[in-house]
Amino acid sequence: MSDNTPLRYIDPHIHMVSRTTDDYQGMREAGVVAVIEPAFWVGQPRTTAGTFLDYFSSLLGWERFRASQFGIRHYCTMGLNSKEANNEALAEEVLDLLPRFIGKEGVVAVGEIGYDEITPAEDKAFRAQLELAKETGLPVMIHTPHRDKKRGTTLSMDVCIEHGIDPSMVVIDHNNEETCKEVLDRGFWCAFTIYPTTKMGSERMVKLIKQYGPERIIVDSSADWGISDPLAVPKTAKLMLEQGVPREHVELACYRNALAIYGKSGQMNEADWLDVAQVDNSKVFEGNSILRGGTLGDPRVNPLVSKLIPN
Amino acid sequence: MNAREILDAWLSQRLEAPALEWLRAQGARLEGGAPESAFHLAFGQVPRRLGAAARAPLNAAHEGWDLRDWTVEQAARAFLLLSLPDTPESVRAVLALHQTADLGEHVALVRALFLLPFAEGVLHVAREAIRSNMGDVFRAISQRNPYPAKYFDDIAWNQMVAKCVFTDVPLRTIQGLDARANVALARMLLDLAQERKAAGRPLAVEAWRCVVPFLGEGAASDREGEALVFLADLLAHGGSGARAAALALQNAPTPAGRLLLRAAAPELLPSLEAGTLTWENYDV
Numbered sequence: 279m280s281d282n283t284p285l286r287y288i289d290p291h292i293h294m295v296s297r298t299t300d301d302y303q304g305m306r307e308a309g310v311v312a313v314i315e316p317a318f319w320v321g322q323p324r325t326t327a328g329t330f331l332d333y334f335s336s337l338l339g340w341e342r343f344r345a346s347q348f349g350i351r352h353y354c355t356m357g358l359n360s361k362e363a364n365n366e367a368l369a370e371e372v373l374d375l376l377p378r379f380i381g382k383e384g385v386v387a388v389g390e391i392g393y394d395e396i397t398p399a400e401d402k403a404f405r406a407q408l409e410l411a412k413e414t415g416l417p418v419m420i421h422t423p424h425r426d427k428k429r430g431t432t433l434s435m436d437v438c439i440e441h442g443i444d445p446s447m448v449v450i451d452h453n454n455e456e457t458c459k460e461v462l463d464r465g466f467w468c469a470f471t472i473y474p475t476t477k478m479g480s481e482r483m484v485k486l487i488k489q490y491g492p493e494r495i496i497v498d499s500s501a502d503w504g505i506s507d508p509l510a511v512p513k514t515a516k517l518m519l520e521q522g523v524p525r526e527h528v529e530l531a532c533y534r535n536a537l538a539i540y541g542k543s544g545q546m547n548e549a550d551w552l553d554v555a556q557v558d559n560s561k562v563f564e565g566n567s568i569l570r571g572g573t574l575g576d577p578r579v580n581p582l583v584s585k586l587i588p589n
Numbered sequence: 590m591n592a593r594e595i596l597d598a599w600l601s602q603r604l605e606a607p608a609l610e611w612l613r614a615q616g617a618r619l620e621g622g623a624p625e626s627a628f629h630l631a632f633g634q635v636p637r638r639l640g641a642a643a644r645a646p647l648n649a650a651h652e653g654w655d656l657r658d659w660t661v662e663q664a665a666r667a668f669l670l671l672s673l674p675d676t677p678e679s680v681r682a683v684l685a686l687h688q689t690a691d692l693g694e695h696v697a698l699v700r701a702l703f704l705l706p707f708a709e710g711v712l713h714v715a716r717e718a719i720r721s722n723m724g725d726v727f728r729a730i731s732q733r734n735p736y737p738a739k740y741f742d743d744i745a746w747n748q749m750v751a752k753c754v755f756t757d758v759p760l761r762t763i764q765g766l767d768a769r770a771n772v773a774l775a776r777m778l779l780d781l782a783q784e785r786k787a788a789g790r791p792l793a794v795e796a797w798r799c800v801v802p803f804l805g806e807g808a809a810s811d812r813e814g815e816a817l818v819f820l821a822d823l824l825a826h827g828g829s830g831a832r833a834a835a836l837a838l839q840n841a842p843t844p845a846g847r848l849l850l851r852a853a854a855p856e857l858l859p860s861l862e863a864g865t866l867t868w869e870n871y872d873v
Contacts, residue, residue, distance in 0.1 A: 339692050378689055
C-alpha cells in the first residue's frame with residue numbers, strides 16, 4: 279500500500295445522538311468508517327427507567343440506521359453511567375434492563391462505566407456491571423472522572439483487577455499526561471479524548487504518542503452535546519503525520535487498536551465496512567432502487583447505502 | 590409441514606451443525622414455555638450464533654410466500670418466533686421485543702409477522718413499521734409481505750401505498766396491490782399528482798395503476814379529466830412512462846380513458862392485448 283493512500287479512521291467514543299447530519303457527512307469525507315457510541319448520560323438527568331429503555335433502543339435502532347445513511351458503521355456500548363448511578367432507586371431499575379440489551383448485535387462493550395464523584399452508589403453500579411461484562415465476555419469501556427482524575431483512574435483499575443477482569447479487556451478513557459503511564463504499565467488500553475480546551479489537545483497527543491509509542495493507545499473525540507469536535511480523530515492523525523509520527527503508529531492509535539480491543543466482542547469486524555456489498559444483500563437491492571428513483575440528491579452520500587426516506 | 594417445520598428444513602441445509610443445534614435448542618425451550626427473557630436473549634443472539642451464514646440470502650421458495658429479500662438470519666429469527674406458544678404471553682413478548690429491537694431484529698420481526706399464529710394480535714408492530722422513517726423497516730412491511738393486504742384497514746393500507754409513492758419504493762412488489770385498491774387511495778394519489786405538478790417534481794408512474802380503475806367512481810368520478818391530462822402527457826413522452834400509462838389505461842372504467850389509449854398509443858396496443866407488456870417489465 280502506498281503511503282499516500284488515505285488512512286481510514288475509527289472514532290471509538292462519540293455520542294452521535296447529539297450530532298447533526300453535517301457531522302456525519304464531514305466524518306465520512308474525512309475517512310471515518312466506523313464509530314462506537316457508548317451509552318452515557320444525556321445532559322438532562324433522566325427520572326424514569328423508561329427513558330433509559332428508549333435511549334438504549336435508539337442506540338441500536340435509529341442511530342445505527344442514521345449512521346448507515348452516511349456510509350458509517352455504528353456500534354455501541356451498553357451501561358449505566360456513573361453520574362446517574364447516584365439515583366439509586368432508578369439505578370437498580372436500569373441495571374435490571376441491561377441484560378435485555380447487552381447481547382444484541384453490534385454491542386461491543388459494557389460502558390461507559392466507572393466513577394464520577396467516586397460515591398458508594400457509583401461503586402455499587404460499577405461493580406455490578408463489571409460482573410455483567412465478565413459473564414458475557416465483553417470488553418469494558420471506563421469513563422474516568424473529571425475531578426480527582428488520578429485517584430479515580432487508579433481506583434477503576436484496582437476494582438477491575440479485584441473482579442478478576444483481564445486488563446487486556448479494559449479501555450481506560452479520558453487519560454492525560456498524568457494518568458497514562460500507570461494505565462499502560464498495568465496492561466490496560468489507554469484512550470485519549472481530544473477535546474478543545476479541557477481534556478487533551480491534538481498537540482499534546484502528538485507528544486504523548488512520540489513518548490509512549492502506539493501500543494494500546496487509542497484516540498477518540500467523545501464528541502457530544504457540548505463543545506467538542508467530531509473530526510478530532512482525523513485531525514489529530516493529520517497532525518501526527520505532519521509532525522513525523524510514523525504512519526503505522528498513527529494507524530494503530532486512530533484505527534487498528536480500537537478494532538483490536540472492541541473486536542474482542544465478536545461484534546466488530548473490518549469486513550463490516552470494507553465490503554458493504556457483502557454485509558447485507560437486501561441493503562444493496564434497496565440502495566439500487568433508491569438510486570433509480572434518484573430522489574436522494576446528495577453526492578457526498580454513498581448511494582449504495584443510502585435509504586433515507588424523504589418526507 | 591407447518592411453517593416452523595419448513596423453516597427448520599431450510600435452516601438445516603444452510604447452517605453449520607453447532608449453529609443449528611443452538612437454534613433448535615432455543616426453539617425447544619421457547620416451545621416449552623421458557624421465560625420471556627430467554628426469548629429476548631435468543632432472538633438478539635442469532636447473528637453472532639449463526640456466524641457468516643447469517644447474512645447470506647435465504648434462497649428458498651414456498652407457495653404464497655415471497656422470500657426473495659430474506660436472509661438466513663431472518664429465517665432463523667422467524668423460526669424462534671414460531672417456537673413461541675400461541676398465548677397472550679407470547680403476544681406481550683413480541684410487543685416487548687418490538688419496543689427494544691435493534692435494526693436487524695426489527696426487520697426480521699416485521700418480515701415474519703404474517704407467519705405468526707397470533708398475527709392479528711401484533712398489528713401494532715406492522716402499523717408502526719408503516720410510520721417508521723427507517724427505510725429497512727418500512728420496506729420490510731411494504732415489500733413482498735402478505736401481512737398488510739390481509740390485516741390492514743383502508744387507512745393503514747392507503748398510507749402505506751402513498752408512502753411508497755412518496756419515497757420511490759416500488760408498488761409492484763406490494764402484495765395485493767390491485768385487490769386492495771380503493772377509491773380513497775385513488776383520490777389521495779390524484780391529489781399528490783397535482784401537488785407534485787405544482788412543485789415541478791414527477792410522480793412515480795406506478796401510482797396510476799391505483800388511480801385509473803376508480804375514475805368513474807365516488808370521490809374520483811368528477812376528476813377523470815384531470816387524470817387523463819397527466820396520462821396523455823405520459824403517453825406523449827414515450828418510454829417507460831408511456832408504457833405505465835398504457836397499462837393503467839387498459840383498466841379504464843370509462844370510454845374516455847380507453848379512447849385516449851387507442852388514440853395516443855396505438856403502437857402499445859398489440860403488446861397490451863398479448864399480455865406481453867406488464868407491470869413487471871414496463872420499465873425494463
